[in-house]
Amino acid sequence: MSRGSFVFTSMALRSLELDKDMLERHKYKAQIATHHFSSFMLKKEALDSTQRRSTITRRPAVCQDVVIHNALYTGDVEALKRFFPRGSMANLVIEPQGGEMRWVAQGRGLWSLTYEQELTTPLHITAGRGFADCLSLLLHRGANVDLAPGGHTALHEACESCQPECAKLLLIHGANANAVSEDGLMPLHVCTSPESLGCAKYLLQYGATINSCTLDEDDAPLHVAARNGLQDHVELYLRHGASVDNKNNEGLTPLNAACAHPQEMKDFGRYLKVCQMLLDAGADVRTKDQDRHTPLHMACKNANADVVDLLLAKGACVNIMNYGGEAPMHNILKVVCFKVSHHPERIVRALLNNGSIRFWPGALPMVLKHCSESPHTIEVLLNAYSHLKVTDTWVESVPEDAYKEHKDFFESIFSLAMTPRSLQHLARCKLRSFMEGRVHKVVPKLDLPTFIKDYLLLECRGYVH
CATH class of the missing domain: 1.25.40.20 (Ankyrin repeat-containing domain)
Incomplete structure (x- = not known):
């Protein structure tokens, strides 16, 4: 040796x-x-x-x-x-x-x-x-x-x-x-x-060659540019005839790739422009990857509210399920505790106003536990229900630190154990139910004061009543 x-x-x-x-x-x-x-x-x-x-x-x-x-x-x-x-x-x-x-x-x-x-x-x-x-x-x-x-x-x-x-x-x-x-x-x-x-x-x-692909991932240059939020590159490649809906080995189009890539808040603007250019060039907003994730699923996971609004405006479906049986609403609620600074309540509100499914009421204590750092998100979600069965389990689900920091808000929820929802809220729920998934289109056109429109669109007030 x-x-x-x-x-x-x-x-x-x-x-x-x-x-x-x-x-x-x-x-x-x-x-x-x-x-x-x-x-x-x-x-x-x-x-x-x-x-x-x-x-x-x-x-x-x-x-x-x-x-x-x-x-x-x-x-x-x-x-x-x-x-x-x-x-x-x-x-x-x-x-x-x-x-x-x-x-x-x-x-x-x-x-x-x-x-x-x-x-x-x-x-x-x-x-x-x-x-x-x-x-x-x-x-x-x-x-x-x-x-x-x-x-x-x-x-x-x-x-x-x-x-x-x-x-x-x-x-x-x-x-x-x-x-x-x-x-x-x-x-x-x-x-x-x-x-x-x-x-x-x-x-x-x-x-x-503008549509040449990598050997391992089958990524075209447009995939690379979109994934990295390179708006000038995307514009350049589209001018040279890049295919906007080419899929790589994972079934990702450039739009999927842009929405799926982890993003910092400082980069949100770049990714918004990239998605806007791809959609304007004809990208399919409802395309799915091999796990049936749509761009909306991925934008919700990254908690990029501006991209979510853009995708919804272009016709993204809020209730498409992936292979795990999860809709975009599931993706945003799973990351709320990590993305509080991203204002996840904006995404939850947009999804609900576009007709998103709601959680089974029995799962709401779990939502309270995982979203306790973002009271606004909890408020928007609970205001989509006309009735709530508040129990001791709800109280036990809220971490002590979060309760102390947002005591007034959580007390407004727990007080519903002995009190029905307000008549004002019930009227809101009835109107929203009548408009179904058209709330975001119909309410802005109504001849109503702005504060009533905001109330119908689930704007936050800091308490639940």
């Missing part, structure tokens, strides 16, 4: 076999990527075919020279001119020194600790860091523009790092705008931030 190695137990050997299977699957995926790459290969007519063939046939040299590495990583163009004078060839593969340590299988149950190193090229290094002058020098010295020793091209690197000038240089010199990485991604698929818009424009200008 050599130093730095050890013998595994039988359990560990089983783990090693599983790891071997994973490596084989990875190799198979790389073979598919290579096939996909060749099927999408687009050649530039302006490129001298003779020069291209001579470049490809030259086998790149492996460079371990630290001085050259430093010049590349620091963007020292003068040093690179000395290392690669006119007439020299800059077609190199960089083998970095050092790296992260990992255990590598050596066979017969032996593993050894070695450095994990990802091969790269001078083009990758300079393109990813935005060193356009260095990149131009290397390209004019014959560097292979599509070389991908680490599994992705320099164009992928430039787009992922949001370096539009470097991406343009690579494309001008014949980089394949549809090159497929080892992970099955094309350059458009790695444009995932607002700063990558310039790269996306150049890619489309130089022949990138």
Whole structure:
């Protein structure tokens, strides 16, 4: 047994076999990527075919020279001119020194600790860091523009790092705008931030396929842009003919993807604009993924009230059930305790005004328990019932801290154990029942004072009566 190695137990050997299977699957995926790459290969007519063939046939040299590495990583163009004078060839593969340590299988149950190193090229290094002058020098010295020793091209690197000038240089010199990485991604698929818009424009200008899909997830560029809330990218892709209702492997359209992606409050505006553009382009508001989740289900789960209002205005159905038997109302009530600052009562009110189903009254104590941090949500929900059977279970369901913080509100609920609902409330329930799911359309048109309209639409008052 050599130093730095050890013998595994039988359990560990089983783990090693599983790891071997994973490596084989990875190799198979790389073979598919290579096939996909060749099927999408687009050649530039302006490129001298003779020069291209001579470049490809030259086998790149492996460079371990630290001085050259430093010049590349620091963007020292003068040093690179000395290392690669006119007439020299800059077609190199960089083998970095050092790296992260990992255990590598050596066979017969032996593993050894070695450095994990990802091969790269001078083009990758300079393109990813935005060193356009260095990149131009290397390209004019014959560097292979599509070389991908680490599994992705320099164009992928430039787009992922949001370096539009470097991406343009690579494309001008014949980089394949549809090159497929080892992970099955094309350059458009790695444009995932607002700063990558310039790269996306150049890619489309130089022949990138607008509806090309990733190998693993079957995501089109529009899926990627919508999922990341990139409104400018979405607008760009739609102008170039992106299919608005393409589904990926999970059955998600771009609209589903936008509504399903976890969102911070600061990003709500971006996702609202993305959804608006997709719907204006003809996206199906009632489309379902493989679990029968609609965009409305997902928008409720993210507690994005503006998107919920938009989807309802475009005809989303409030009572479609997913495979778990849950309607959008279930999704919002499950996240109320985590999304209090998102004003979940707005969503509950909108759903009820559009005819959403209500909970079985026997489940209301559970709602009190899980929504106790948002009294407004509880108020809106309880005001959709004409009668409530308040018992000791209701009192016991409210956490002590929440009761102390909102004592007056919860006391107004508990007092109904001895008192019927007010006549005013019963009249509201009767009118709402008469209008059924048309409350949101009919009430604003009534010739009534604003405060009565708000009352009919379940605006919050801070108590239940």
